[in-house]
Amino acid sequence: MENKMSEEQQKTAAQETAMPAPSLEVAPGPHLHTTALSTRRMMADVLIALVPLIVVALAVFRMGAVRQLVVCTVAALVAEYLFNTMRKKPFSLGDGSAAITGVILALSLPGTAPWYVGAIGSFAAIGLGKVVFGGLGQNIFNPAMVGRAFVMIAFPAAVGASAYVDASAVVEAVTRATPLTALKQEGLPTTLMDLFLGNTNGSLGETSALACLIGGLYLCLRRTASWEIPAGVITAVGVIAGLMNLTDLQAHWTVLHHILGGALLFGAFFIATDPVSSPLTPKGKWIFGAGVGALVMLLRKLSGYPEGVMFAVLIMNALVPLINRWTIPVPVGGPVPAPKS
């Protein structure tokens, strides 16, 4: 104790005799930085927001969900590590982006898909979706959707509409076709309550509209996702589905079916909102969201696929540079005047 005291006294004495000379640094401003926000925190937000979807997936699909989530997440992390090592880039698993890609890919696949589908999808997502463009922040397309498109083309039987039906499933809903397939092939409606709570078949993360809304609203409130994008998607789907309803009053699917059914809310809140592959300005985000919604309705109505969220997002991703160019904001006070000379 005494020793400690004398040490402290010595220290203060030293400070008093010599002017304390802390090492001063010169650096550009601003010298204040918000502590509320970091890229890691944003990634953690996405994982937190996915929890309700994962819970519903586990409840509905049981072991199928567990297997797919584990396979995709592990494969995505391994792929990130391997590609980074090949490119001699610093370790980047800590930023959480690879884990998010894995989880979102898993949630966009059927629980019945064999393990290698998830693994190959994850490698394609990280490799073709992200690394070939230069890594985090450089990719044009949503990596998880690139992975899903890859396996959808490579393994149509394992990921296509018919693959979803699992006759041996514990939950009765999973033994039936997905709501959109049922609609497309047999014109069968699914009750709104089933779509809302998630008591239907489908990709792992998409069945419950409620879970998507809870997670999605959290993301928007945290402002990790821009609310303009889901708002644009839902508005476009609402308007187009509404017009379709008006032209065909006997339609089995109403506006609410189209919004709550399929992967629409999952896509609107978790896939289309990927900041890297969506526009920068609020106006651009509205256009992007509305484009996704319109394409979803076009694909649902006219294409051979029952659902169109994946292709809608990928197509709109490709248009982002153009949307950014169209929506350069005008500065307060107008454009910079041309130099007088």
Added chain:
Amino acid sequence: MSTAMQDRPGAKTFSRGIHPAENKELAEHQAIEVVPTPAEVLIPLLQHVGPPCNASVKAKDEVTVGSKIAASEAFISAPIHATIDGVVGRATVATLPNGRHVEAIPIKAGAQKNTPEEIKRDFLGGEWSTANLERFTSEQIVAAVREAGIVGQGGAGFPTSVKIAMNPKKPVDTVLVNGCECEPYLTADHRLMLESPASIITGALLCARASGADRILIAIEDNKPDAVAAMEKAATGTPIKIVVLKTKYPMGGEKQTILSSTGRIVPTGGLPLDVGVVVVNVATASAIARAVLRNKPLTHRIITVTGAGIRNPKNLLAPIGISYGELIEFCGGLTPEARRVVAGGPMMGFTIGNLATPVTKGTSGITVMTEDDLSSCAETACVRCGRCVDVCPVNLVPTKLALASRHQDWELAKRYHILACIECGCCGYSCPANIPLVQLIRMGKAKARE
């Protein structure tokens, strides 16, 4: 007159912007103290926008407080005065916080005629009568302000006489006195409004007389209710209106102040004059009153010395030319945790590496930041989250501007309006990836102008 010129009340706020921690409690209750006269001051000959002044004294000349020591014939200029009684030394070179090297004149202190109490009374106290100001013509006021060497004390350093002179091509209807002080930590303007509100009121009236404006507004953020009360009391019986604005950074930027208090939008690349407004800082208004009523030049200014890296934060009335180090020493010195000494506030201030740097007419504060205040996170990749877009008060896309600068794509930078940037730092403050947006954009602006 265009629609923008019509009298809209203003929304008391502007779009976007940020709310950083203010940390004003460190110094806001410290009454203004006069710094003891230093042994020497070093007075830079360029403290304004415009060409440098030429020295009119030589080594060994005796000078007293207020003697003119340098001036310039240029229209946009402001003469420079001795700030202590003493003897002129050999001219040398000073490095200003922005990195510019300028000629400077040292003055060695002799016996001082005025005591600190007298200096304080001369600057802040006494009578600031608003009666009979009609005896001054516009030309007389402008001449007195020019002679007194007054420049904008908010930091930009534009010669005030040029700003307030009548301009037949661009008539002015509003004088806006800026008491927002939106930079975190700084409290110099706040203390001045509390301790010498009458000088600000008189200065504002003189300003309106000089510029021909018939409306006078004093804009104050709502985080300073005591200053609002003091100014309202002092403004009783005058046509001056106090406008209370929402607290938000960068409210004190003149374009934001004008928009929030009058609803007028200054065109990009234009001046407040283009929308019929003259903006002066509260400290500038006070200096105008002192120049006209008391015939005294700008020799001292109020400087906040604050931050967690300062032992005893204070608001000081200090002679121009005193070193940053001496002001810090008078406030108990740096704490061992001090890491950055910032000239001005933390958002727009420059760090200085040499504490012998002299303070100038534009120095509003010294903020000393510690390790804890500073973000130690390394820069990571931009994920295009758009936070910078959400906070830019000018409505730019900072991440694109920074990218264009980094890739030296000046065409892209211009397409995204890089020259409209006011360098307020909102984007850098908000960036989750710690990208040095302001620094990159500043570089891009310099290149885009070429």
